[in-house]
Amino acid sequence: MEVIDNALSTIKDDDIITGKQLKQIITPISIVLSTLSIRVSVIDHLPVFAGSGINTKKRNEMKSPLLSALHTLSELEDDKVLLKLKGWVHGNKAMVIYDSEYDEWNSNIFNKRIISKGNVSLLVFTEDKDIFGIHYKIPKVNVESSLVDQSHFIFSIERHGKPTNKMWKSTQEISCLTLFESGSFLFKTPAFSIQAVRGRKGSYVQTQLSQFYSMLKESKLTYIPYPSFFEVTRIVGIEWV
Structure with missing residues (x-):
């Protein structure tokens, strides 16, 4: 997120965003979204542990x-x-x-x-x-x-x-x-x-x-x-x- 903030801070309100600047913004966002997707996938496929307090089954299923x-x-x-x-x-x-x-x-x-x-x-x-x-x-x-x-x-x-x-x-x-x-x-x-x-x-x-x-x-x-x-x-x- 710090990389995104740094890239945005260099752009003024009346500036035209260049392709390089756009790439600097989009790339870290893609990485963050990809990481979140992997974490969700891992949680969904973990085994169910009794009393864990975590719903490790897929989100479209009812709680065990x-x-x-x-x-x-x-x-x-x-x-x-x-x-x-x-x-x-x-x-x-x-x-x-x-x-x-x-x-x-x-x-x-x-x-x-x-x-x-x-x-x-x-x-x-x-x-x-x-x-x-x-x-x-x-x-x-x-x-x-x-x-x-x-x-x-x-x-x-x-x-x-x-x-x-x-x-x-x-x-x-x-x-x-x-x-x-x-x-x-x-x-x-x-x-x-x-x-x-x-x-x-x-x-x-x-x-x-x-x-x-x-x-x-x-x-x-x-x-x-x-x-x-x-x-x-x-x-x-x-x-x-």
Whole structure:
């Protein structure tokens, strides 16, 4: 930049710029732009490091959940969202494998993050300040396979902003998680179905939940009963190790 300033200082307002002077100005500018381009290219192709605080993936891609894991978990712990979950799942360490705040809200990305992972908690946050979800231990092999895990349970952390901190174990051997490649839903459990598109009121709580979970009523998760739909504003997937 000093070279450019020196070249400009020799030119007066009424001077005609010669080819030599123009070259003295353009050449260092080209060098600076070239250097910046190389630096951006290097950053874009660096590997992703968990907790680095740097988005090293290409700028047209969403942030990796690993990069946001520390911030996200701290945020959830501050709200005491994970306090009960830790006791229920007997987990010591949690890793965010999907977070719609950082990852694209679509079946392709969601399925890739969830499939083959075990001991997973899926939390959903609604527009009405409900926080509930499902926890299962057995990994789901692929989209088409049926996931039967009798140890899975449904939980509620908050309902309309008020703490609930309750969980309900399954009373039957049923498929506890259904994934989709397309359609109206991102995923479905025996207790609730979650919309496939961000910003749409397309989620709902199933009816007659007590036949699958002892003492569980629709109103325990949200005050909006089926056939009314509500909007889920955030989805977080956590793997416990």
